[in-house]
Amino acid sequence: MSVASRHVMGTGIVIGALALTLIALLIPVRNFGGASAEAAAAPLTVPPSADDDGGGVMSTAFGPLTPQDRDFVRKVRLAGLWELPAGRQAEQRGSAPAVRTAGEHLIEGHTELDRRVLEVGQALGVDLPDRPNEQQRAWLDQLNRAQGPAYERLFIQLLRRAHGKVFTLVAQVRAQTRNSMVRELASDANTTVLDHISVLEASGLVDFDGLADSVPASSNDSRPRK
Numbered sequence: 001m002s003v004a005s006r007h008v009m010g011t012g013i014v015i016g017a018l019a020l021t022l023i024a025l026l027i028p029v030r031n032f033g034g035a036s037a038e039a040a041a042a043p044l045t046v047p048p049s050a051d052d053d054g055g056g057v058m059s060t061a062f063g064p065l066t067p068q069d070r071d072f073v074r075k076v077r078l079a080g081l082w083e084l085p086a087g088r089q090a091e092q093r094g095s096a097p098a099v100r101t102a103g104e105h106l107i108e109g110h111t112e113l114d115r116r117v118l119e120v121g122q123a124l125g126v127d128l129p130d131r132p133n134e135q136q137r138a139w140l141d142q143l144n145r146a147q148g149p150a151y152e153r154l155f156i157q158l159l160r161r162a163h164g165k166v167f168t169l170v171a172q173v174r175a176q177t178r179n180s181m182v183r184e185l186a187s188d189a190n191t192t193v194l195d196h197i198s199v200l201e202a203s204g205l206v207d208f209d210g211l212a213d214s215v216p217a218s219s220n221d222s223r224p225r226k
Contacts, residue, residue: 060124063179070126072173073117076189077128080114082136086143090155098203099152105199109192120185156205163197164211
């Protein structure tokens with residue numbers, strides 16, 4: 001074989017090797033690019049918030065009505081559905097004047113707030129509950145079973161804990177809502193809730209260390225706590 005032939009053959013081998021190397025490099029790059037494009041095209045799934053009723057933002061004569069707004073209106077109604085009977089019970093069964101006073105404030109405050117929330121619900125087309133939820137019914141059952149001083153401590157603790165939680169929600173809605181009716185309701189609720197917190201604390205029976213997520217149990221409740 002001549003020198004020229006060996007040179008041509010060597011050049012061909014080199015070119016072939018380079019071509020194979022280029023193909024090997026391109027294959028993973030193209031696959032990677034394809035996978036990235038598919039991932040970029042895939043829609044992002046955002047979990048709905050806890051207060052999202054699926055209705056989205058609605059247009060009303062009083063401004064936009066968001067899922068958070070509707071959730072707030074329903075929670076104001078729910079608060080009255082269990083706190084009104086709890087207040088009536090405390091007014092009748094409480095032996096300490098401060099407990100009876102707290103019951104009176106609950107009755108007065110939630111009677112007016114319930115009237116307001118019914119008006120707001122009708123004006124904004126928000127379906128409102130007509131009975132306490134399961135947790136609220138359990139609280140009322142606990143109060144029904146408790147007796148004497150244990151009843152009074154349980155009443156104060158349950159109601160103070162519930163008002164503390166809703167107070168945060170009221171402030172958030174009042175600051176964020178763009179609906180004038182919801183804003184007015186939040187202002188009324190803020191005044192009512194703050195008054196109730198004040199009279200409950202004035203009883204001297206609030207266990208501030210116990211204002212956690214665990215539900216207080218009466219001393220007459222012998223069931224094991226979860």
